[in-house]
Amino acid sequence: MSTMTRGQLAKRCGVGPETIRFYERRGLIPEAPRSQGGYRRFGAEAVSRLVFIRRAKALGFSLPEIGELLALHDNPGGDRGRVKALTEAKLDEVEAKMADLERMRSVLAELAEQCSGHGPVDGCPIIEALADDSRARTARETTRTGDLTRHG
Amino acid sequence: MSTMTRGQLAKRCGVGPETIRFYERRGLIPEAPRSQGGYRRFGAEAVSRLVFIRRAKALGFSLPEIGELLALHDNPGGDRGRVKALTEAKLDEVEAKMADLERMRSVLAELAEQCSGHGPVDGCPIIEALADDSRARTARETTRTGDLTRHG
């Protein structure tokens, strides 16, 4: 069992067999040597590579970003500053997403609290908050303001 | 100017003209009446509808979910409990995403702090954390454990 087939590697790493082929096409894992019949044969280093990918994915890195991290890993003389820069950029991205979600969370929680959940939709505070409550005003001043959360 | 063309409506609502057509195809906005030449003619209620959609999107609702919210809005005798259920489900979803992001955030922040950002990749604590540091152990026990963040 020093080498594995694609399916064995996939099972061992908890991914689908097609995912292996997909990562190979994306250049995340090298083209594996083949058996006489054309079967890919993977060694233990393929498991390490998939573990790396899984961990990086769990931190929110995209596949192109993981490709760059793998390339840096493969090139020990490369620039450590680049690794840190990728990590800090991802940290900023994650924090920005959290801030967006926090805005949504607070409004959703408030709306859910305001709504009894009983009776007809007519008069529901959630629907009223979403609906354009400015029909009396001129349309001009109501288009770009008044969103429930702020962006940008 | 009591009616607008598609482009005028789009500009007024801060979306692209193709988005209007896209929402119409998805059933989020009704099919507009047409001019003799076949042009869509929109009234002020179309602006209201797009404002509703924009607000719901800002809260994280998907287009199918927004479709359901709009249908409830259009049917004042409908079930207010359904509106609340959709809101609470979205709240749960948003909180789950925030928890995922918080896990990522804490690991990314710790890794960024540990990495000097100077010198070669060789020895970089970020790359070491991602790489399979268990090559000495048997592969069997290292595949499904040891992720940097927990899921599920």
Next chain:
DNA sequence: CTTGACCCTGTACCACGGTACAGGGTTTAC
């Protein structure tokens, strides 16, 4: 030496929320 489980390739498809044509027709201002 056959059978079933696997593997190979290329290609199409999924959800998501749009965006971008091509090849026409209409409207409006000059």
Next chain:
DNA sequence: GTAAACCCTGTACCGTGGTACAGGGTCAAG
């Protein structure tokens, strides 16, 4: 009466991360 600026339709495409065939070939057990 013409030219720019818009509109119409259908359809294809974008990025993201895979998943699912079809139509073959291979490998291992019995």
